[in-house]
Amino acid sequence: GADGWRRFCRAALLDKSHHLRKMTTRLQFEATQETHQHFVEVALRESEKGTQALSPDHLPLPMDSHACRLGKWYDGTGRMQFASLRGFQDLAVPHQQIHQLAVQLLQATQEDSPDLPALREALQKQHEAFRKALSTMHSDLSA
Numbered sequence: 001g002a003d004g005w006r007r008f009c010r011a012a013l014l015d016k017s018h019h020l021r022k023m024t025t026r027l028q029f030e031a032t033q034e035t036h037q038h039f040v041e042v043a044l045r046e047s048e049k050g051t052q053a054l055s056p057d058h059l060p061l062p063m064d065s066h067a068c069r070l071g072k073w074y075d076g077t078g079r080m081q082f083a084s085l086r087g088f089q090d091l092a093v094p095h096q097q098i099h100q101l102a103v104q105l106l107q108a109t110q111e112d113s114p115d116l117p118a119l120r121e122a123l124q125k126q127h128e129a130f131r132k133a134l135s136t137m138h139s140d141l142s143a
Contacts, residue, residue, distance in 0.1 A: 022141045025082065029138045032070045033131065035061060036098060040127045043102035047109045047120060055110070056103040065099035087136030094130035101126060 039061045046053040056063055065071045074091065082088055101123040108115050 021081065025078075026138055026141050028073065029134050029141075033134055035068075036070070036095075036127070036130065039102060040098060040123060043105050043123065044120060047105050047116060049109065050112065051110055053106055053109040056106045059102055059106070061099070063099060063103050065096040068099070070095060082137070082141075085137045085140045087133040087140065090133040090136070091130065094126045094133060097126040098123065098130055 039059060042054070042060055061068045062071075066075060074095070078088070101119060105116070105119045105123055107113075108119055113119075
């Protein structure tokens with residue numbers, strides 16, 4: 001009867017809403033991948049410039065990983081809706097490290113520190129872990 005039809009419609013609407021949320025989140029992950037890729041590339045490129053390098057507060061993303069769009073999503077909506085996704089927990093540390101290491105790298109560049117090669121390598125390694133976690137979440141959402 002009418003109740004069954006209403007239940008069916010409500011279920012269909014919830015399903016559609018869930019599907020749209022997943023699709024939006026996938027697109028968000030793709031944009032996040034691009035912005036963080038650019039962020040890492042800028043930090044690495046600037047680290048070749050010695051004392052002429054950008055100061056860390058001129059990087060294309062906030063220095064604090066909780067202040068960028070991904071960080072806000074991760075701490076809020078993401079945790080509420082997607083904490084069970086494979087890769088969600090794996091994203092936190094490399095994301096934080098990317099922001100932290102990019103800042104350290106540029107500070108070390110301006111100080112002409114001997115730690116530069118190690119910092120560059122650490123940044124690339126954390127970026128790889130970050131991409132892997134994002135990719136895992138993306139494929140889970142696509143399933």
